[in-house]
Amino acid sequence: xxxxxxxxIFRTEAQELLxxxxxxxxxxxxxxxxxxxxxxxxxxxxxxxxxxxxxxxDAAARFAHGLENAFDLVRKGKVAASGAxxxxxxxxxxxxxxxxxxxEEASSDESARILANLAKTIGAxxxxxxxxxTDEGADGATQGETSSATYRIQIRFPEDVMDNGTNPLLLxxxxxDLGTCxxxxxxxxxxxxxxxxxxxxxxxxxVVLTTEKPRSxxxxxxxxxxxxxxxxxxxxxxxxxxxxxxxVERGDTPPDAVLTALSNQQxxxxxxVKDGAASKxxxxxxxxxxxxxxxxxxxxPQKAQPLQDSIKVPAERLDNLMDRVGELVIAQARLREIxxxxxxxxxxxxxxxxxxxxxxLRDNTMxxxxxxxxxxxxxFRRLVRDLSRELGxxxxxxxxxxxxxxxKTMIERLNDPMIHLIRNCIDHGLERPDxxxxxxxxxxxxxxxxxxxxxxxxxxxxxxxGKGLDRTRIRARAEEMGYLAxxxxxxxxxxxxxxxxxxxxTSREVTNVSGRGVGMDVVKRTIExxxxxxxxxxxxxxxxxxxxxxxxxxAIIDGLLVRVGLGRYVIPLSMVEECVELxxxxxxxxxxxxxxxxxxxxxxxxxxxxxxxxxxxxxxxxKVVIVSAGDLRVGLLxxxxxxxxxxxxxxxxxxxxxxxxxxGATILGDGSVxxxxxxxxxxxxxxxxxxxxxxx
Amino acid sequence: MRRENGKxxxxxxxxxxxxxxxVEAESVREILxxxxxxxxxxxxxxxxxxxxxxxxxxxxxxxxIRFGMAPFNQSVDTRVVVIEVPxxxxxxxxxxxxxxxxxxxxxxxxSIEEAPDIGLKWRRExxxxxxxxxxxFVIVLDMExxxxxxxxxxxxxxxxxxxxxS
Numbered sequence: 001x002x003x004x005x006x007x008x009i010f011r012t013e014a015q016e017l018l019x020x021x022x023x024x025x026x027x028x029x030x031x032x033x034x035x036x037x038x039x040x041x042x043x044x045x046x047x048x049x050x051x052x053x054x055x056x057x058d059a060a061a062r063f064a065h066g067l068e069n070a071f072d073l074v075r076k077g078k079v080a081a082s083g084a085x086x087x088x089x090x091x092x093x094x095x096x097x098x099x100x101x102x103x104e105e106a107s108s109d110e111s112a113r114i115l116a117n118l119a120k121t122i123g124a125x126x127x128x129x130x131x132x133x134t135d136e137g138a139d140g141a142t143q144g145e146t147s148s149a150t151y152r153i154q155i156r157f158p159e160d161v162m163d164n165g166t167n168p169l170l171l172x173x174x175x176x177d178l179g180t181c182x183x184x185x186x187x188x189x190x191x192x193x194x195x196x197x198x199x200x201x202x203x204x205x206x207v208v209l210t211t212e213k214p215r216s217x218x219x220x221x222x223x224x225x226x227x228x229x230x231x232x233x234x235x236x237x238x239x240x241x242x243x244x245x246x247x248v249e250r251g252d253t254p255p256d257a258v259l260t261a262l263s264n265q266q267x268x269x270x271x272x273v274k275d276g277a278a279s280k281x282x283x284x285x286x287x288x289x290x291x292x293x294x295x296x297x298x299x300x301p302q303k304a305q306p307l308q309d310s311i312k313v314p315a316e317r318l319d320n321l322m323d324r325v326g327e328l329v330i331a332q333a334r335l336r337e338i339x340x341x342x343x344x345x346x347x348x349x350x351x352x353x354x355x356x357x358x359x360x361l362r363d364n365t366m367x368x369x370x371x372x373x374x375x376x377x378x379x380f381r382r383l384v385r386d387l388s389r390e391l392g393x394x395x396x397x398x399x400x401x402x403x404x405x406x407x408k409t410m411i412e413r414l415n416d417p418m419i420h421l422i423r424n425c426i427d428h429g430l431e432r433p434d435x436x437x438x439x440x441x442x443x444x445x446x447x448x449x450x451x452x453x454x455x456x457x458x459x460x461x462x463x464x465x466g467k468g469l470d471r472t473r474i475r476a477r478a479e480e481m482g483y484l485a486x487x488x489x490x491x492x493x494x495x496x497x498x499x500x501x502x503x504x505x506t507s508r509e510v511t512n513v514s515g516r517g518v519g520m521d522v523v524k525r526t527i528e529x530x531x532x533x534x535x536x537x538x539x540x541x542x543x544x545x546x547x548x549x550x551x552x553x554x555a556i557i558d559g560l561l562v563r564v565g566l567g568r569y570v571i572p573l574s575m576v577e578e579c580v581e582l583x584x585x586x587x588x589x590x591x592x593x594x595x596x597x598x599x600x601x602x603x604x605x606x607x608x609x610x611x612x613x614x615x616x617x618x619x620x621x622x623k624v625v626i627v628s629a630g631d632l633r634v635g636l637l638x639x640x641x642x643x644x645x646x647x648x649x650x651x652x653x654x655x656x657x658x659x660x661x662x663x664g665a666t667i668l669g670d671g672s673v674x675x676x677x678x679x680x681x682x683x684x685x686x687x688x689x690x691x692x693x694x695x696x
Numbered sequence: 697m698r699r700e701n702g703k704x705x706x707x708x709x710x711x712x713x714x715x716x717x718x719v720e721a722e723s724v725r726e727i728l729x730x731x732x733x734x735x736x737x738x739x740x741x742x743x744x745x746x747x748x749x750x751x752x753x754x755x756x757x758x759x760x761i762r763f764g765m766a767p768f769n770q771s772v773d774t775r776v777v778v779i780e781v782p783x784x785x786x787x788x789x790x791x792x793x794x795x796x797x798x799x800x801x802x803x804x805x806x807s808i809e810e811a812p813d814i815g816l817k818w819r820r821e822x823x824x825x826x827x828x829x830x831x832x833f834v835i836v837l838d839m840e841x842x843x844x845x846x847x848x849x850x851x852x853x854x855x856x857x858x859x860x861x862s
Contacts, residue, residue, distance in 0.1 A: 327751055330751065566735075567734065567735055567737070611737070611738075612737035612738070613737060613738070614737075650752070650753045652746075652753070652755075653754075653755050653783065653788050653789075653790070654783045654784055654786070654788065655743045655755045655757075655783065655788070655790070655843065656736055656739055656743065656755060658739070658740065659736055659737075659738055659739045661737070661738065662736065665734070665746055665753045666753075667748050667751065667753065670732075671731075671732070671748050672732040672734060672748065673732075673734040673746045673747065673748050673753050674734065675734065675736065675746075685738075
């Protein structure tokens with residue numbers, strides 16, 4: 001295996017970082033004060049700069065450096081993350097992507113222009129610092145690489161410190177902002193109540209601070225009182241220490257007093273207090289330090305952990321793994337068949353064990369390929385933002401169910417259709433702000449993306465609160481284009497399906513966003529290519545909801561193996577509700593009306609033998625497999641139900657593209673091929689066939 | 697078909713109802729015995745089956761139907777020639793049924809001639825050339841066209857469809 005191109009590694013990494021940056025920027029638009037977001041943007045830029053320089057993407061690294069400096073100012077609170085700044089930063093991010101992905105196309109003038117723009121936005125104060133920081137060059141890179149350290153800070157103020165307007169508690173508060181802090185007050189100097197001067201400060205503090213900031217940052221906190229006070233800052237090792245060691249190190253207790261105390265069996269702290277070798281408070285403070293250090297030491301390896309927890313693997317290797325697992329599952333099915341036919345108990349045991357392992361391996365492998373859909377939703381935030389500006393509409397995007405997992409390939413292939421649907425939502429669905437106000441709606445339109453698991457399916461919905469689909473217009477256009485007979489009675493869903501016809505558009509104006517009637521047919525084809533279905537619901541004046549129903553994975557499904565004539569077929573188990581037997585009497589009675597009564601409910605059924613033109617002898621006791629397709633429950637009359645089958649899905653070639661009743665094929669244990677039924681299309685086909693029979 | 701580079705054409709020859717046909721050897725992947733074929737209900741009769749070629753599901757085509765002969769009858773000599781043809785730009789593995797497979801042989805470039813306008817009972821579009829082998833004629837097939845075209849459409853229609861596709 002050849003080692004991958006290092007430039008490619010960087011590009012992959014950069015892609016993620018740029019996404020992180022974009023997310024942070026977009027979030028900052030709504031929460032400009034959020035320090036965590038600012039840090040996230042800053043970290044992304046910092047890493048981009050560092051790795052860019054390391055992999056020889058110098059132009060990108062320099063550009064990232066300029067951006068990073070700007071964000072450093074934001075991070076330090078010197079510049080606010082204004083809308084204008086974020087706008088520039090977003091364009092800068094796009095330019096940075098270009099610099100990384102297609103450096104030959106990026107002009108250095110553009111880099112300079114964006115940086116100048118950025119400097120202008122930040123304002124005069126920022127400019128000087130950005131420029132100064134740029135001069136530092138490589139120095140800036142090393143400065144950023146601080147790791148955390150723990151300091152012991154002993155603070156003793158003079159009694160009159162508050163006379164000058166210094167508030168010790170604010171200073172302590174500033175220290176706490178620097179990092180993880182354990183503060184222990186020392187009240188031993190507090191006199192009896194009668195002697196207390198209310199304006200005097202009697203309290204001293206011991207602080208243990210773990211911070212990424214340099215030592216100078218600690219001293220900066222006390223800069224105005226430093227001359228009058230007693231401040232000791234020492235760096236301490238982040239290891240668990242014994243109390244005695246700490247007390248001695250801090251000079252609170254002479255070493256021999258500790259040794260004496262240690263020879264006793266009592267708790268050290270108590271002894272030291274009793275002996276008067278250390279005040280109770282100082283021991284308490286030292287104990288607090290001990291706890292802080294133990295916690296810090298425990299934290300350190302935990303911080304390092306996430307790095308080792310995940311590894312990056314090229315998607316191709318995962319695909320290969322999935323293929324191998326698929327073959328294993330097929331081989332295992334063969335083994336099961338042999339074991340079932342054999343009398344050898346030992347073989348049966350092994351076969352069962354391998355079946356269990358193969359099934360677990362299959363689930364695990366599929367699990368590896370699962371990616372939360374949030375990564376897909378995230379990409380659309382920028383799209384919505386840009387579209388809303390371009391079209392002059394106010395849009396807010398809501399997402400839910402980001403954690404819903406879906407096969408990686410599926411996520412990739414959903415990208416384009418989703419973009420198309422969201423565009424339609426904003427362009428056609430949502431009204432202009434003034435129209436919305438007139439209709440009594442909020443000016444700001446809503447677009448909701450949601451994802452949820454439902455059995456072996458994932459349901460993704462794209463919903464807006466716009467004007468909804470115009471039934472009259474769609475109908476008129478559909479009749480005009482000949483997709484619908486004039487005056488024909490159709491359900492809403494049937495009417496809306498017309499939208500997916502190639503070239504269909506009711507839009508009077510063609511914008512450069514949508515309205516050309518290109519695309520919805522492509523959306524439908526893509527979704528069906530993923531073995532999914534697409535549904536539209538719309539209430540006039542209240543909005544439209546488009547629902548995509550997709551299988552969890554494209555690779556392997558649980559299926560029910562049935563026999564029709566000599567052929568064997570797989571029905572996706574997720575669609576199967578139950579199996580019932582059709583008695584000869586029922587069969588006879590059902591000659592002209594293919595209905596069954598299942599617990600009082602009328603269920604139509606399709607005779608697969610007729611649909612597949614089977615001539616082989618029929619079973620005297622055929623079975624009906626009840627499947628659910630949408631709201632519809634339909635029975636499929638088969639000759640025999642063989643049993644469950646782990647189905648490795650293989651797609652059919654273009655030569656069979658005209659046969660829609662099958663979504664794919666699979667290889668059975670004996671090496672023969674079985675077709676996988678596409679229930680929705682099968683029902684359509686059955687319906688069409690019945691129509692033909694009625695007509696003739 | 698005139699071969700521009702003037703090299704000999706390496707072909708695999710096989711029999712269908714006593715006629716000798718040939719496919720370019722370059723496109724042949726393997727030759728298999730015919731084992732269980734799965735029918736695809738409601739598909740075109742010409743490609744009505746699926747076979748398992750070492751873990752891959754491959755459509756099985758019966759050229760008999762393409763050439764207006766009676767559907768194949770399995771005999772001891774029946775073989776499946778697995779070939780790779782471009783279908784709408786995608787290389788696709790397809791099995792074709794041969795009543796008998798003869799040999800891999802070189803057709804001398806100069807001996808390959810274009811199919812004549814008359815004297816053939818098959819559609820000319822399917823034939824890329826006619827070569828001579830000893831005293832016999834060998835009909836070299838244009839597999840891409842055979843698979844690209846519908847049952848009734850003409851070459852022009854098929855090519856237009858292919859263009860729309862890409």
